[in-house]
Amino acid sequence: MARILVTGGCGFIGSHLCAALRVQGDQVLVLDDLSTGTEANLAPGATLLLGDISDREVVREVMSEVDACYHLAAIASVERGVQDWMGTHRTNLSATIGVFDAARARGVPVVYASSAAVYGSGGTLPLDEASILRPLSAYGADKLGCEQHARVAGHVHGVPTAGLRFFNVFGPRQDPRSPYSGVISIFCDRMRRGEPIDVFGDGMQTRDFVFVGDVVRALVRAMRHASVTAPVFNVCTGRATSVLALGAMIAELCGGEFAVRHRPARQGEIRHSVGAPEWAQERLGLGPAVGLRSGLATTLSWL
Ligand code: NAD
Ligand code: UD2
Missing domain, CATH: 3.40.50.720 (NAD(P)-binding Rossmann-like Domain)
Structure with missing residues (x-):
């Protein structure tokens, strides 16, 4: 120990x-x-x-x-x-x-x-x-x-x-109520309540x-x-998802429509971010990453 x-x-x-x-x-x-x-x-x-x-x-x-x-x-x-x-x-x-x-x-x-x-x-x-x-x-x-x-x-x-x-990073216990929280916790919480989501910029920026x-x-x-x-x-996972595609996937899992309010892009914002996981997976002896859809389902069931 x-x-x-x-x-x-x-x-x-x-x-x-x-x-x-x-x-x-x-x-x-x-x-x-x-x-x-x-x-x-x-x-x-x-x-x-x-x-x-x-x-x-x-x-x-x-x-x-x-x-x-x-x-x-x-x-x-x-x-x-x-x-x-x-x-x-x-x-x-x-x-x-x-x-x-x-x-x-x-x-x-x-x-x-x-x-x-x-x-x-x-x-x-x-x-x-x-x-x-x-x-x-x-x-x-x-x-x-x-x-x-x-x-x-x-x-x-x-x-x-x-x-x-x-x-x-996303998953259960990511605080959805903070405006500084990760986008997934905010989108899941909003859609669960039937509220519109705010998308900063055009929503075509991508994240891993x-x-x-x-x-x-x-x-x-x-x-x-x-x-x-x-x-x-x-x-990371090596898979890029745009903010709008993410919104659509969460809406589908929630079984509903989703409304978007476009807001100005954030300052200091990165346009595209996707990582190569291979070297770390091999060195650390890690298996393949959990898929986005399955991780989102777990996150939604926690909310
Ligand atoms: P979080 O805000 O949920 O956790 C941070 C914790 O640190 C909180 O419990 C907070 O109370 C505590 N804390 C903050 N300032 C402190 C201080 N001065 N003294 C003592 N405690 C303090 O954030 P998280 O998402 O769990 O992030 C954990 C780490 O991972 C952070 O270093 C973050 O920068 C890093 N990180 C997070 C992500 C992500 O997507 N969540 C991605 C990249 C890196
Ligand atoms: C950065 C880091 C991440 C982590 C995090 C702090 C990159 C690529 N990622 O995440 O590793 O350190 O900071 O925990 O640097 N968005 C909306 N609407 C919302 C909320 C967010 O459109 O209501 C967009 C946002 O503009 C961004 C994306 O969603 O394009 C992800 O935003 P985020 O705040 O979840 O994380 P990000 O990329 O700033």
């Missing part, structure tokens, strides 16, 4: 990860400030320490009690980075450096959440781990900063890390939607690959 720290363990992805770690018999300590997560998400048997990842003393103290760390706490929204550039930077990059710094005292391995947002635009699709990195948003730039500081953590301080570039169960499998496997060489892995 290992003692594991999960920052952001009361959030969407973190709560699923904590549940999986408990099932495999690990002792789980969650550090979360409940800014977007909820205590109701805390996995049975996990312990919650209410605190801010920017508080270096707190992070140092909890890191001294564990064998490994998953660092997922962040302000997980491109849009919030547009509204509050410095504030999101403090949580998304500075606090991550604090996590690596705390890990170096005992060489605690850290698996952390990066994002497809590091690729930005201009790369050849599908994006693989060697593709050009040109983030368009503060959120993407900070996630790229996390990857670069992970290399420093390994090279200078001997901290083993692995970064996972999640593409667009990956089910949360696949993300958890990648996280669990990635801990074995944490290394001072600071590897990064795509977590």
